[in-house]
Amino acid sequence: MEFFNREKEINEILSIIEFEPNFIYFLYGPINSGKTALINEIINNRLDKDKYVVFYINLRRYFISKYNDFIEVLFEEYNENKKPVEIIKGLIKDTPLLFGIPVPKNTLEELLNKKTTKNVFRYITNILLEIKKSGKIPIIILDELQKIGDLKINDFLIYELFNYFISLTKHKHLCHVFCLSFDSLFIEKVYNEAMLEDRADYILVDDFDKETAMKFIDFLSENILNKKLSNEEKELIYSYVGGKPVLIIKVINKMRTEELDEILNFMLNDTKQRLKYLLEDIREENEELYKEIIKALSLFKENHEVEDITIDKKVREFLVKRNILFLDTIKGVIKPQSFLIWNAIKILI
Ligand SMILES: Nc1ncnc2c1ncn2[C@@H]1O[C@H](COP(=O)(O)OP(=O)(O)OP(=O)(O)O)[C@@H](O)[C@H]1O
Numbered sequence: 001m002e003f004f005n006r007e008k009e010i011n012e013i014l015s016i017i018e019f020e021p022n023f024i025y026f027l028y029g030p031i032n033s034g035k036t037a038l039i040n041e042i043i044n045n046r047l048d049k050d051k052y053v054v055f056y057i058n059l060r061r062y063f064i065s066k067y068n069d070f071i072e073v074l075f076e077e078y079n080e081n082k083k084p085v086e087i088i089k090g091l092i093k094d095t096p097l098l099f100g101i102p103v104p105k106n107t108l109e110e111l112l113n114k115k116t117t118k119n120v121f122r123y124i125t126n127i128l129l130e131i132k133k134s135g136k137i138p139i140i141i142l143d144e145l146q147k148i149g150d151l152k153i154n155d156f157l158i159y160e161l162f163n164y165f166i167s168l169t170k171h172k173h174l175c176h177v178f179c180l181s182f183d184s185l186f187i188e189k190v191y192n193e194a195m196l197e198d199r200a201d202y203i204l205v206d207d208f209d210k211e212t213a214m215k216f217i218d219f220l221s222e223n224i225l226n227k228k229l230s231n232e233e234k235e236l237i238y239s240y241v242g243g244k245p246v247l248i249i250k251v252i253n254k255m256r257t258e259e260l261d262e263i264l265n266f267m268l269n270d271t272k273q274r275l276k277y278l279l280e281d282i283r284e285e286n287e288e289l290y291k292e293i294i295k296a297l298s299l300f301k302e303n304h305e306v307e308d309i310t311i312d313k314k315v316r317e318f319l320v321k322r323n324i325l326f327l328d329t330i331k332g333v334i335k336p337q338s339f340l341i342w343n344a345i346k347i348l349i
């Protein structure tokens with residue numbers, strides 16, 4: 001699937017990495033808005049390959065329940081009798097992208113045995129310094145960072161990590177750092193973290209706005225269906241699934257074999273059923289909470305988004321955790337995770 005648009009976000013990120021590293025950047029946005037796809041597009045097609053070395057580490061694929069798990073994800077072991085920077089030079093000949101920090105087998109064992117982040121961070125810093133000496137700029141990208149949000153060693157691991165990232169960016173200006181997360185409660189915690197004040201910045205990767213979504217529908221229908229859709233059809237698709245790329249792709253793909261009305265009604269019904277059963281479960285467990293949730297959701301009958309504090313904190317966090325609502329802490333607004341959920345709310349409540 002060819003990547004579409006996001007020129008504004010791409011240019012913002014490319015311009016950030018042109019300057020010396022100063023902040024930790026958090027890319028946040030609703031579920032499936034295209035955060036990972038955006039970063040991949042930049043790495044694969046938009047980055048000056050002679051200038052940068054990217055370490056992209058996606059925590060999604062791993063089960064991380066203890067310190068060692070996380071360290072093993074950060075690193076990529078190798079057996080050859082070479083220095084890490086030599087290994088890196090060999091690896092970045094065709095692509096600037098690495099999926100872990102190279103480490104000789106014995107060294108990794110030592111790092112794991114010591115059980116402190118100090119040695120780990122020192123090892124990484126040395127590699128970053130070598131990369132800089134060779135004339136390239138290192139970039140660390142951690143995808144799905146919320147996965148280690150609750151992990152404790154002595155203190156929370158995430159604080160040690162943030163401290164380290166502050167030293168790499170604000171203090172040493174050595175390496176760009178980008179963290180991605182769909183978890184808006186995690187982003188809220190990060191945003192309220194005193195330690196990160198003035199040391200972090202935030203980039204919203206939202207679902208496409210209407211104009212872009214309409215163009216994306218054109219782009220896909222021409223590529224997948226070999227035809228243009230009518231304005232009514234495009235409006236109808238947008239009214240059901242909004243600007244979430246993955247849902248638009250799903251609709252257009254299905255249009256090869258199914259009728260548009262059928263596809264959209266099926267998708268909406270599916271979302272509605274899930275929400276209905278969730279509400280039923282809540283009601284069974286806690287009638288009070290149920291009433292509050294209905295009250296909160298009914299705000300969306302008339303509005304697509306409301307100010308975050310309009311909804312009581314406990315209820316807000318519940319609905320965000322269940323992926324019904326997306327909280328944008330930076331803007332201070334809250335809205336359904338998708339148009340499908342929004343439509344389901346309007347029907348059910
Ligand atoms: N700009 C785009 N052009 C084409 N396809 C896109 C674009 N953005 C997203 N997609 C499609 O949507 C899918 C989901 O996007 P992606 O996984 O990047 O979302 P995400 O925001 O990282 O999700 P999560 O919230 O789960 O981390 C991608 O696999 C891709 O098929």
Ligand SMILES: [Mg+2]
Nearest residue numbers: 035036037143
């Ligand atoms: Mg992602």
